[in-house]
Structures are given as C-alpha cells and as structure tokens.
Amino acid sequence: MFTLDLRLEASSIFVADLALCQARLQADVRWPWLVLIPRRDGLRELDELEPHELDQLMREILVAGQAVRAIGEVAARPVEKLNVGALGNVVAQLHIHVVGRRSDDPAWPGPVWGFDAPVGYGAEEAAAAVALARAKL
Amino acid sequence: MFTLDLRLEASSIFVADLALCQARLQADVRWPWLVLIPRRDGLRELDELEPHELDQLMREILVAGQAVRAIGEVAARPVEKLNVGALGNVVAQLHIHVVGRRSDDPAWPGPVWGFDAPVGYGAEEAAAAVALARAKL
Numbered sequence: 253m254f255t256l257d258l259r260l261e262a263s264s265i266f267v268a269d270l271a272l273c274q275a276r277l278q279a280d281v282r283w284p285w286l287v288l289i290p291r292r293d294g295l296r297e298l299d300e301l302e303p304h305e306l307d308q309l310m311r312e313i314l315v316a317g318q319a320v321r322a323i324g325e326v327a328a329r330p331v332e333k334l335n336v337g338a339l340g341n342v343v344a345q346l347h348i349h350v351v352g353r354r355s356d357d358p359a360w361p362g363p364v365w366g367f368d369a370p371v372g373y374g375a376e377e378a379a380a381a382v383a384l385a386r387a388k389l
Numbered sequence: 390m391f392t393l394d395l396r397l398e399a400s401s402i403f404v405a406d407l408a409l410c411q412a413r414l415q416a417d418v419r420w421p422w423l424v425l426i427p428r429r430d431g432l433r434e435l436d437e438l439e440p441h442e443l444d445q446l447m448r449e450i451l452v453a454g455q456a457v458r459a460i461g462e463v464a465a466r467p468v469e470k471l472n473v474g475a476l477g478n479v480v481a482q483l484h485i486h487v488v489g490r491r492s493d494d495p496a497w498p499g500p501v502w503g504f505d506a507p508v509g510y511g512a513e514e515a516a517a518a519v520a521l522a523r524a525k526l
Contacts, residue, residue: 297471299451306451310443314436333481334434337474341490341498353478360477365433
C-alpha cells in the first residue's frame with residue numbers, strides 16, 4: 253500500500269515507479285532535482301526499511317543521480333556536484349532528494365532545502381525533463 | 390590509502406574507524422551529529438564506491454543514526470528526526486552527515502548545513518559524546 257503525501261505530490265511531478273521508490277521531478281527549475289519516495293506507507297526513517305530495500309534504495313539513488321546529470325546536460329548546465337539528502341523535517345513521509353548542484357547556482361554552496369521560493373517549470377520543459385529522467389531510470 | 394581533508398579534521402573529532410568509514414563527531418554541540426568519511430582517497434561522489442561498499446555505507450549510516458540518538462538521549466534532548474545528507478559543496482572529499490533533529494532546535498525545520506556558526510563542545514561533553522558514539526558503532 254502506498255499513499256503519497258499531498259505536499260510531496262503538489263511540489264513534484266511523477267516520473268516513474270522503480271522497484272522500491274516512486275521517482276518524481278521536483279517542480280523547481282532552479283535545479284535538476286529528483287525525489288525518491290519508497291512505495292510503502294508509514295515510513296519515516298531509513299532504518300524502517302528492510303536490509304534488501306536499503307540496498308535497492310542505494311541503487312535507485314545512484315540512477316537518480318544519473319538522471320539528474322542528464323537533465324543538467326540538456327539544459328546546458330552540467331552538474332558539478334550531486335547533493336543527496338533525507339531530511340523529512342517538513343514532510344514526515346520518507347523521501348530522498350537527489351539534486352544537481354553547480355558553483356553558479358543560487359544557493360551554492362549552501363543547501364537547496366528551504367532556499368527561497370521554487371521557480372516552476374514551463375509545461376514543455378517539465379515534459380522534457382521527465383522524459384530524460386525516464387530514459388535513465 | 391586515506392587522507393582526511395584538513396577542514397573535516399578541524400571541524401570534527403575522531404570517534405572510530407568502521408569497516409568502510411571513519412566516524413567523527415561534528416564539533417557542534419547544537420546537534421548530535423556524526424560525519425562518516427569513506428576511508429579511501431579521491432572519492433567525491435557516492436557512485437565512485439563499489440557496490441559492496443555502498444551496501445556497507447548504508448549500514449554505517451544506520452548505526453551512526455543509533456549513535457546520534459544515544460547522544461541525544463543522554464543530553465535529555467531525544468532525537469525526533471534523523472537528517473542524512475551527502476553534500477560536499479564546501480569540502481569535496483566524500484562525507485555523509487547524520488544529524489539528530491528536534492522541532493525545538495535552532496534551524497528547525499530548515500537544514501543544519503551552513504546554519505550560523507558552530508558552538509563548540511566543552512572537553513568533558515565531547516569526551517562523553519565520543520564514548521557514547523563508540524559504544525553504539
């Protein structure tokens with residue numbers, strides 16, 4: 253059983269259901285950014301996953317990183333550093349951020365979480381980013 | 390071969406060498422906070438680790454979370470949420486933060502990274518936190 257938190261749903265766009273996680277594009281054009289949400293209800297912390305799920309999660313984090321890099325390449329803003337974070341201070345449902353960073357991005361070198369207001373995608377840009385991510389996942 | 394970045398060394402206190410990572414206590418009493426640094430030179434991104442190292446890293450992240458919880462308990466400030474992050478925007482050497490958060494902590498619900506200036510441990514407090522962490526790792 254998997255119910256996506258409404259705030260995660262509102263702030264991101266569906267990309268794909270992977271073996272463990274639902275992958276979503278963060279609706280913020282400032283960074284190539286995917287969010288992975290393990291598709292099981294009631295999860296808050298990493299240690300609530302089974303060992304084999306944790307290994308799978310690590311693999312999905314790596315492919316999400318490749319997808320994020322692909323989105324950055326197409327936008328002619330190649331990723332210089334991946335940031336991976338599981339915070340959950342605002343939305344408790346376990347979710348993992350995979351964000352592509354550049355030294356000229358607005359929040360660099362600070363974290364992206366909570367940094368100013370998101371800048372939404374245009375419809376075509378969003379569709380292109382989702383397609384790119386899907387091809388990598 | 391393992392050489393610790395000098396900035397990581399200066400901002401944290403040695404706790405233990407685990408199978409993969411060196412575990413260090415972040416020298417900031419505002420949060421129970423461990424840093425895991427895989428003990429191999431030249432690493433910047435998670436995908437530079439071998440698959441078996443990634444699985445081991447995930448296990449070390451979980452035990453670091455238990456150690457962080459233990460530090461919070463003894464300080465009578467039980468952890469409400471773990472934050473796990475691999476950023477590396479300031480220090481490139483691959484390192485993973487495991488931080489205990491509470492809804493009454495100074496940066497809540499924002500991230501801790503870059504939040505104001507660190508508040509150092511007293512010598513006794515630091516020794517107690519290191520001993521607690523060692524007992525859990």
